[in-house]
Amino acid sequence: MASAAETTPRSRRRSLSWRRVGSGAVPYGLILPVIVVLGAILGYPIYSLVRLSLQQYGLFELIRHQGRYIGLHNFGLVLHDPVFWHTVVRTIIFTIANVGLTMALGTLTALLLVRVSAWVRILLTAGLVLVWAMPPVVAVQVWNWMTNYQNGVLNYILTELHVGNYFHHDWYATTFSQLGIVTVLIVWGALPFVIITVYAALSQVPGELIEAAEIDGARPWQVFLDVTMPVIRPVLLILTSLSILWDFGVFTQPYLLIGQPAIHPGNYLMAIYLFEEGYFKNDYGRGAAISLLMLVIVAAMSVVYVRKMVRIGEVQ
């Protein structure tokens, strides 16, 4: 494998010296500990996951540490369960809404950051970093408090702003409203990462190019599409794939904000479906089948991202 480092004589000497030192076996020795540990704590569980999905494995079997082989029965159960399909569709819609809002608002705010005065940029960035640092469980509790129907501050503000009469409005009354509040919470928490990363990418756009385009009479959106977009497109692609993966598998925010007692098959998201049906009902075999199906969906979605990242890793 030819590396870029070997093109100059100086780095040739470097790579030779390192190669001499590390004759063959050394890199394998260095990665061995990670491989062994990950094999034990991740490889083995994933192997068990496949086995579990083919077994009847409930509480009784958990105590005996021994499942009963039942072939593809679990998969049949899951795939014939309308709840599974409804959950998949709901989760996809939820993911599209979350990712769409996060990326659109994130990109717009990053563009705003370029245009504001320095003090506003510093203020806003500092605020974003604070939001970024909030642990998800803490964020959930704060939103719980802000949206509670008795005296949540959100209802007060919306009423005062004459958006409508939100006095004692219950945000958790319908599935749509529940998932809507979860979306607001997730987008709020995800925005800082997206804004700061897109802003960093925007600073790579040559200012002369934008000026030249403006002098040539290009409209702002033309400048954005033809000059800015090509530079930030790779970053947007990475952020979008990451957001899709995260939001598709999100658990903590919806589970804690909606609250376990209010969770039912009608408002399941994928991760909650898996948790409730597999773990909570002690039906580990069926839970394993759901996990596998979910992992397959996620793996298919992450191909684009992983390939891009591997290319970066390969070059260096």
Next chain:
Amino acid sequence: VTRRQSNRALWNTIGVALFVVMVFPIFWMISTAFKPDDEINSRVPTWFSMHPTLSHFGTAIHRPFFWVDVKNSLIVVLVTVAVAMVLSLLAAVALAKYRFTGRKLFIVLMIGIQMLPGVGLIIPLYVVLARYHQVNTLTGVIITYLTFALPFSVWTLRGFVLGIPKDLEEAAMVDGSSRLGAFLRILLPLVAPGLVATSVFAFITSWNEYIFARILLNDQGKQTATVWLSYFLGSSKNTDWGGLMAGSTLVAIPVVVFFLLIQRRIAFGLTAGAVRG
């Protein structure tokens, strides 16, 4: 020029408004934590309390298991970070300094594993850990945390090892240092800032983790701080919002402090390593 200036004023106004909206939940958490109960429960909110109190913090830390669960969190997080740093620094050196067969596969694994949703692994991890009697133990939780901490640390540290100037390694080689000597005397001090940044980030992700701790730890005395906080909310009729917000503030403080320390350094690693709470 005047149009430009008025535009600038408009953008600034939007920017400040956005700042207010984004930061409001955090402001509201802190403000509530210091407010007396009558102000918290009144229908018209008090934005800044004229009678701040520390009593909610007292309630929070005297609630059962607060200190035990914080101690559990610290144990889990510190062991996870220590193990992850030692193992992944070695692998990061291999990735950054050597070309070897299987390198690409290893990279794919390190990135791919980070993409797996944690919730997809709870069932097999639970069953396997139950088989080895590690359910309801901190060891079990540490094991599950390493599943995300290791790949992330390998990938991020690799970036820091790559950043070490080549001349310095060369100098060490010319000096005839032994392999281990060169590693320790040249590489380690240079990669130390990267190690600190990566550890802090692994610390934050582990401290924030919820679902593995939730499924593995059943005894209240064995839970972590995030699980403690998630159980704080009683029946919604008589929720102690002041205590909850004080507890939330306490759980968030270590993360916020660490995050502000490393935020700049980790920005690029995040895009590469990709970890979110």
